[in-house]
Every structure is written in C-alpha cells, then in structure tokens.
Amino acid sequence: MGQATKNIAILGSTGSIGTNTIEVIRSCLSRFRIVGLSAHTSLDELYSQVQEFEPEWVVGTCRTAWDEFQHPVLKDTANLGGTEHLDSLVRADNVDIVVAAMVGSAGLASTYAAIESGKRIALANKETLVMAGRQVMAAARLNQAEILPVDSEHSAVFQALGETPLEQVSRVVLTASGGPFRDFSSADLKNVTIQQALAHPTWRMGKKISIDSATMMNKALEIIEARWLFDLPPEKLGVVVHPQSIVHSLVEFIDGSVVTQMSPPDMKLPIQYALTYPERCTSPAQKTDWTQAVCHELIPADFERFPALELGFEVARQGGTTGAVLNAANEAAVEAFLNGQIGFTDIVASCRTILDHHEFDPNPDLNELIKIDAWARQEIAKWILA
Numbered sequence: 001m002g003q004a005t006k007n008i009a010i011l012g013s014t015g016s017i018g019t020n021t022i023e024v025i026r027s028c029l030s031r032f033r034i035v036g037l038s039a040h041t042s043l044d045e046l047y048s049q050v051q052e053f054e055p056e057w058v059v060g061t062c063r064t065a066w067d068e069f070q071h072p073v074l075k076d077t078a079n080l081g082g083t084e085h086l087d088s089l090v091r092a093d094n095v096d097i098v099v100a101a102m103v104g105s106a107g108l109a110s111t112y113a114a115i116e117s118g119k120r121i122a123l124a125n126k127e128t129l130v131m132a133g134r135q136v137m138a139a140a141r142l143n144q145a146e147i148l149p150v151d152s153e154h155s156a157v158f159q160a161l162g163e164t165p166l167e168q169v170s171r172v173v174l175t176a177s178g179g180p181f182r183d184f185s186s187a188d189l190k191n192v193t194i195q196q197a198l199a200h201p202t203w204r205m206g207k208k209i210s211i212d213s214a215t216m217m218n219k220a221l222e223i224i225e226a227r228w229l230f231d232l233p234p235e236k237l238g239v240v241v242h243p244q245s246i247v248h249s250l251v252e253f254i255d256g257s258v259v260t261q262m263s264p265p266d267m268k269l270p271i272q273y274a275l276t277y278p279e280r281c282t283s284p285a286q287k288t289d290w291t292q293a294v295c296h297e298l299i300p301a302d303f304e305r306f307p308a309l310e311l312g313f314e315v316a317r318q319g320g321t322t323g324a325v326l327n328a329a330n331e332a333a334v335e336a337f338l339n340g341q342i343g344f345t346d347i348v349a350s351c352r353t354i355l356d357h358h359e360f361d362p363n364p365d366l367n368e369l370i371k372i373d374a375w376a377r378q379e380i381a382k383w384i385l386a
C-alpha cells in the first residue's frame with residue numbers, strides 16, 4: 001500500500017539543519033511535501049527554495065530584512081513578514097510535521113504553538129527544551145504532540161531506549177566530539193580566536209552551535225535537553241568525549257548492557273528518522289565504510305577545562321528559571337564573543353556569574369521565562385561594559 005504524503009513546515013529552512021532537511025526531502029519527494037518555509041535574513045536562499053518547492057506559506061521572521069527584500073516573484077507568493085506569522089503557519093490544518101530548525105530562544109514560541117496544535121515536531125532547536133523543558137513536555141502530553149529529537153545524540157538515545165521502561169535504564173551517556181579545543185590547556189583556551197573556535201573538527205554547523213561546541217556549552221544544553229525529553233533524573237546522565245563523532249550516545253541498562261547508535265557524522269540521518277519514525281527508509285546520509293579499520297575512543301570529559309559541563313548538570317538538577325537564564329546568557333555571550341567584545345573563556349564565566357545571582361523561581365510560567373531571558377541578556381550587556 002502507498003505511503004500517505006506528509007506535509008512539512010521547515011522553520012529556519014536556510015540554516016544548516018534546514019538545508020539538510022531539504023536534502024532529505026529532495027531524496028524522498030513521494031513521501032513529503034513542503035507546505036511552509038521560514039527564514040530570518042537569508043532571503044535570496046529562501047527565495048530559491050520557494051521556487052523549487054512552491055510552498056503555501058513563506059515567512060520572513062526578520063521584518064526589516066523582509067521589508068527590504070524586493071523580489072517580485074516571492075512577493076506574489078503567499079508570503080508574510082514578521083515572527084508572529086509562524087504561529088498561524090505551524091497551527092495550519094494542512095501541516096503534519098514542523099521541523100524546528102531555527103537557532104536560539106527565538107524558536108520557543110512557534111515550537112510551543114506547534115505543540116499546542118498537536119503536531120509532530122522534529123526538534124533541532126534544543127534551546128526550547130533548555131528554556132522551558134518542564135512546560136514544553138507537559139504541553140506535549142496534554143496535546144498529544146510528538147517531539148522527535150533531531151540532535152544526533154538524542155536521536156541515538158531515543159533509538160537505543162526503544163520501549164524500555166526507565167526503571168531498567170541505569171545511565172544515559174551523551175558523546176561529545178570535544179570540539180576544536182579538546183586538547184588545549186586552560187591557559188591556551190584564554191587566547192583562542194573566533195576563527196579557531198568556529199572550525200569544528202567533525203561537524204559543519206551554524207555559528208552559534210559551533211561556538212557552543214567549542215566551549216562544550218552545547219553538551220551542557222544537551223544534558224538539560226535529555227533531562228526533559230526522556231524524563232531522566234540528572235544523576236543518570238553522563239558525558240564522554242568521543243572525537244570520531246560516530247558513536248552518537250550510549251544507554252546502559254540495569255543488567256550492564258550498553259546499547260548505542262552509530263553512523264558517520266551526518267545530520268541527514270537523525271533528521272530523516274524524526275520525519276519517518278517509526279519507519280526506516282533508505283537515506284541520502286553518508287554510510288559506514290566497512291572496509292576501513294576504525295578506532296572508537298571514549299574518554300572521560302574534563303569538567304575543569306570545560307566548566308560549562310558543570311553548569312549543564314546544575315541546571316538539569318535545579319530546573320525552574322535556571323535553564324532560561326543559562327540559555328539567554330549563553331546566546332548573548334556567544335554573540336559578544338563573535339563581535340570581538342569578550343574573550344572565549346568569558347562566555348562560560350559570564351554565564352556562571354549571571355546564573356549565580358539571578359532570582360530563582362522553581363515554578364515559572366512561560367511569561368516569566370521570557371522576562372528572565374531578557375534580564376539575562378541585559379546582564380551580559382553590563383558584563384561587556386564592566
């Protein structure tokens with residue numbers, strides 16, 4: 001029997017995850033139809049995607065860039081300028097799957113709207129769960145929305161866990177490539193440049209996540225993401241460094257068995273699995289070369305040289321407002337680093353200070369999280385001036 005075509009909206013279609021999603025869809029056009037696309041500033045690229053896929057919805061989330069963009073054909077398509085239109089797009093009846101591929105806390109509102117309308121969400125935007133994991137997962141249960149992980153580590157954990165009850169899981173260990181500074185001393189880390197920090201050894205990604213990988217804040221955010229996505233107590237979570245980026249994470253069960261998911265570092269595989277789950281189908285992702293000898297290292301993570309990791313575990317333990325504060329402080333600090341306003345090690349140091357002196361609320365609502373996000377960004381601005 002033929003497979004029903006699924007209608008997909010890609011939010012952040014011009015980014016690294018967005019363009020990988022488009023490659024996946026190109027390879028199985030009989031299964032998927034793109035009905036919505038959104039981008040922020042890369043409107044030429046958005047325009048060529050619109051020409052290829054002719055979606056019903058096109059949203060430019062940066063109002064200024066959108067208003068300045070004058071392409072006549074795009075102007076004749078069903079198109080909307082401004083973030084607020086993402087809400088209508090993700091709630092549209094003919095959208096089956098929302099790919100949340102935008103970067104940063106800007107992803108929270110539209111992902112939450114997709115959850116409220118009971119959609120399947122292929123979630124790349126980990127910041128949504130870092131900021132508001134408890135609220136987002138509660139809304140998903142209430143509205144029977146499916147959240148399928150796109151992060152390769154969480155996809156691996158999802159696949160390894162299967163239907164096993166959580167009482168039978170003793171540990172979930174996320175792997176980290178270790179980033180470009182895996183072997184740098186603490187002293188060397190103080191002097192790294194923007195170009196060095198952006199040069200990830202195994203993955204090609206957007207700028208923000210590349211810097212997060214270099215500080216290992218990415219792994220801290222993923223610990224928080226895993227805590228909420230799989231409802232795991234933080235003491236069952238761990239991190240190991242795996243420079244080859246082939247073992248995407250490991251689940252240890254109470255009988256001592258360790259189950260993993262392995263594949264070459266290629267985001268097309270976890271993206272496709274989030275779209276086709278529970279089915280598997282042939283994919284354009286790179287395949288394992290079984291003629292080559294390989295060595296898979298698993299090295300204990302160094303919490304002293306990479307203090308972001310401790311922040312991740314602290315936030316996973318404390319919950320409440322801490323996730324939103326850490327996420328916003330980190331986003332603002334990464335931007336400041338990329339603008340040459342602060343040094344590399346200031347990113348995590350400033351997050352630590354701001355987290356330590358924020359007014360903790362154990363049970364905030366979404367409005368409060370949005371306010372505290374703005375507060376943390378202001379604190380980073382003060383840190384830069386100090």
Ligand SMILES: NC(=O)c1ccc[n+]([C@@H]2O[C@H](COP(=O)([O-])OP(=O)(O)OC[C@H]3O[C@@H](n4cnc5c(N)ncnc54)[C@H](OP(=O)(O)O)[C@@H]3O)[C@@H](O)[C@H]2O)c1
Nearest residue numbers: 012014015016017039040041042102103106124125205206
């Ligand atoms: N890249 C990876 O391999 C990877 C792996 C796992 C998880 N993730 C997660 O996936 C998300 C996207 O990462 P990425 O590497 O694909 O980032 P990216 O390459 O920087 O792309 C970000 C996308 O979001 C859009 N965007 C930027 N600012 C926005 C805003 N304020 N409002 C709405 N849209 C905005 C961008 O539009 P324009 O380009 O048009 O400005 C672009 O389409 C992040 O949460 C990241 O942590 C990424």
